[in-house]
Amino acid sequence: MEVRRGKILVLDDEEIVLESVSRILRDENYEVTVCKTGQDALEAAKTTQFSVFVTDLKMPGMSGLETMKQLVEFEAPPAIIVVTGFPSVDSALESLKIGAVDYIQKPFSPDQLVQAVDKAIARQSARKSSSRLETVYDQIRSEIASTLELKKVLGTATEGVTRLLGAQGATLSLVDKKLQQLRLLSSFGLTVDYLKKGPIDLFKSIPETCLNQQCSVISDVEHDARLQYPQAALREGIRSILSAPLVAQGNTVGVLRAYATQPKTFTQEEIDYFVRLADLSSLCIQNARRYQDTKDQYDTLRDDLWDYFDKIGWE
Amino acid sequence: MTARPEKTSILVVDDEQILHESMKRILEEGGYSVDHAFRAETAKKMLSEGKYDIVLTDLMMPGSSGMDVVKEIAELYPDTGVIIVTGYPTVDSVVESVKLGAIDYLRKPFTPDELLDVVKRAVDKLGSKDRREKIQSGFQEVEKALASSLDLQEILKLTCSQVVKLLNVKGSAVLILKPQKRALEIASSCGLSQSYVDKGVMDSNKSIAVALQKGETIVVTDDEFDKNLQYPSEARNEDIHAIVSTPLRVKDTIIGFLRVYSRESRNFDDNEMNALLKFADYAAKSLENAMTFAQVRSDIEGMKKALEEGR
Numbered sequence: 001m002e003v004r005r006g007k008i009l010v011l012d013d014e015e016i017v018l019e020s021v022s023r024i025l026r027d028e029n030y031e032v033t034v035c036k037t038g039q040d041a042l043e044a045a046k047t048t049q050f051s052v053f054v055t056d057l058k059m060p061g062m063s064g065l066e067t068m069k070q071l072v073e074f075e076a077p078p079a080i081i082v083v084t085g086f087p088s089v090d091s092a093l094e095s096l097k098i099g100a101v102d103y104i105q106k107p108f109s110p111d112q113l114v115q116a117v118d119k120a121i122a123r124q125s126a127r128k129s130s131s132r133l134e135t136v137y138d139q140i141r142s143e144i145a146s147t148l149e150l151k152k153v154l155g156t157a158t159e160g161v162t163r164l165l166g167a168q169g170a171t172l173s174l175v176d177k178k179l180q181q182l183r184l185l186s187s188f189g190l191t192v193d194y195l196k197k198g199p200i201d202l203f204k205s206i207p208e209t210c211l212n213q214q215c216s217v218i219s220d221v222e223h224d225a226r227l228q229y230p231q232a233a234l235r236e237g238i239r240s241i242l243s244a245p246l247v248a249q250g251n252t253v254g255v256l257r258a259y260a261t262q263p264k265t266f267t268q269e270e271i272d273y274f275v276r277l278a279d280l281s282s283l284c285i286q287n288a289r290r291y292q293d294t295k296d297q298y299d300t301l302r303d304d305l306w307d308y309f310d311k312i313g314w315e
Numbered sequence: 316m317t318a319r320p321e322k323t324s325i326l327v328v329d330d331e332q333i334l335h336e337s338m339k340r341i342l343e344e345g346g347y348s349v350d351h352a353f354r355a356e357t358a359k360k361m362l363s364e365g366k367y368d369i370v371l372t373d374l375m376m377p378g379s380s381g382m383d384v385v386k387e388i389a390e391l392y393p394d395t396g397v398i399i400v401t402g403y404p405t406v407d408s409v410v411e412s413v414k415l416g417a418i419d420y421l422r423k424p425f426t427p428d429e430l431l432d433v434v435k436r437a438v439d440k441l442g443s444k445d446r447r448e449k450i451q452s453g454f455q456e457v458e459k460a461l462a463s464s465l466d467l468q469e470i471l472k473l474t475c476s477q478v479v480k481l482l483n484v485k486g487s488a489v490l491i492l493k494p495q496k497r498a499l500e501i502a503s504s505c506g507l508s509q510s511y512v513d514k515g516v517m518d519s520n521k522s523i524a525v526a527l528q529k530g531e532t533i534v535v536t537d538d539e540f541d542k543n544l545q546y547p548s549e550a551r552n553e554d555i556h557a558i559v560s561t562p563l564r565v566k567d568t569i570i571g572f573l574r575v576y577s578r579e580s581r582n583f584d585d586n587e588m589n590a591l592l593k594f595a596d597y598a599a600k601s602l603e604n605a606m607t608f609a610q611v612r613s614d615i616e617g618m619k620k621a622l623e624e625g626r
Contacts, residue, residue: 087406088406089404089406089409092406092409092410093409093413093420096409096413096414102414103406103410105406141458141597142596142597142600145458145461145462145597145600145601145604146600147604148604148607148608276455276458280462283459283462283463284462287462287465287604290465290608291465291607291608291611294608294611294615295611297615298614298615298618301615302618304618304622305618305621305622308622308625312625
């Protein structure tokens with residue numbers, strides 16, 4: 001069975017319309033809730049998160065327009081589609097100004113309705129994922145910026161990128177110039193087997209990220225020649241990989257990678273946030289290393305002081 | 316909030332000569348710069364050559380229809396606002412044009428006031444959209460800038476300059492709380508005159524005391540300066556008309572405030588407020604890091620000195 005494609009709330013005072021609209025939408029695997037009054041619809045929307053609200057305009061009691069006006073004030077309002085038997089320029093304009101995404105005139109064909117709902121759902125989910133990305137990114141930024149401990153910065157980067165992209169896992173490696181290899185510093189969500197797969201050659205493993213400082217997308221591990229260990233990746237269940245360079249003073253110092261278990265096409269927005277996190281991570285890593293160096297100096301000096309006091313005695 | 320921007324540019328697309336002339340006159344008197352096109356083709360050509368903030372277009376014209384102009388703008392010039400001006404609106408054309416992004420409708424015949432109103436509303440709408448986008452993209456620069464240093468003075472400076480840029484305000488200041496002195500000291504500022512910065516000691520019990528006690532963000536506009544500010548006339552002399560103060564928290568303790576100063580007497584919209592809070596949170600973390608770093612550095616200096624003296 002196909003998965004449910006989204007929850008839809010339908011408001012109309014006519015039983016026959018409710019029946020036909022819900023039949024059409026249920027046939028398309030949508031989950032449908034019907035209401036006969038605006039009050040009922042608002043109540044339903046308070047307890048359930050709907051993706052789309054399909055509404056008539058002329059009804060006894062609260063009008064469709066009034067219901068819409070109240071609904072758009074909800075925290076995450078559904079997309080609104082107006083369906084009316086009495087179309088007018090004024091009501092169309094007002095509906096659209098309130099925020100309706102479509103205005104369908106009765107009688108309409110099942111296709112017309114389904115198309116409008118599909119489109120609204122697609123728009124809604126794009127908006128949702130975009131606001132989710134922003135929220136998650138803000139959290140990660142806050143976390144990674146609130147520490148100077150290198151370990152914590154690295155851990156936040158890999159855990160954060162996994163969370164941001166809803167991926168399987170992530171790694172952060174530094175470039176070892178002498179060996180021409182990538183040295184793993186931090187990872188999240190990956191097995192030891194996969195992490196120990198072998199030395200990672202700068203020129204063989206997604207080389208453009210290190211050599212040309214480009215973010216690169218591997219959307220199908222099985223058929224991509226840029227991987228050094230495709231079999232290990234497949235065994236791990238990895239199907240797609242996103243890589244971004246960590247740049248400091250113009251040089252590539254490392255690579256941040258995210259691994260997904262599906263052959264996934266990342267949206268441009270996801271890639272943008274990923275690159276942004278890589279950039280922020282490299283700055284935070286630099287700060288953490290400077291702090292670490294200073295802290296080391298502090299520790300050495302403190303030991304020297306202890307030695308000194310030991311020599312002259314405490315009393 | 317900045318210096319007077321350039322005139323809003325408007326393109327009027329309509330095939331009626333007489334209407335054209337009167338619209339041009341009304342809009343120019345309203346302070347807009349106006350071009351016109353009699354045909355959709357001409358309009359498309361003009362759009363490709365110059366930047367227009369707003370296009371007022373009829374839908375029914377000889378040759379290709381006004382809807383083509385609307386479509387072209389939706390595809391190629393998404394920042395341009397479209398207002399449909401038409402004598403014969405149909406439900407279909409209304410729905411189609413709004414779906415394509417038209418922001419308003421003006422029905423012919425209209426009065427000069429109706430025309431100016433609809434354009435003013437569009438300008439406001441575009442302005443807030445523009446600000447929203449600028450703030451969103453501005454944050455990328457903010458986060459890089461504030462993570463680019465561990466030096467306390469540098470971070471203070473960056474905090475002030477970045478918030479001014481992000482919110483496009485007159486100036487800003489970081490005020491650090493000195494509990495023993497019951498005072499707020501300006502640790503860094505941007506866009507303010509030296510005499511304003513040096514205006515006097517700020518009593519932490521007087522200046523925005525409420526904000527301090529509750530840890531809230533406070534907006535004070537110029538009509539409340541006398542009641543709420545310790546130095547109201549100095550603020551007026553500085554051409555400040557609104558001040559927003561938001562606490563800077565380090566480990567749940569308020570260490571001071573971030574203040575932004577506006578040239579206009581106004582409240583900030585939700586979007587700007589959220590941005591300010593997000594900014595303050597991030598700036599506080601950078602300040603905390605810089606303070607931690609400075610502490611270790613000063614401990615090192617202390618130990619070095621002790622060792623030297625001992626030897």
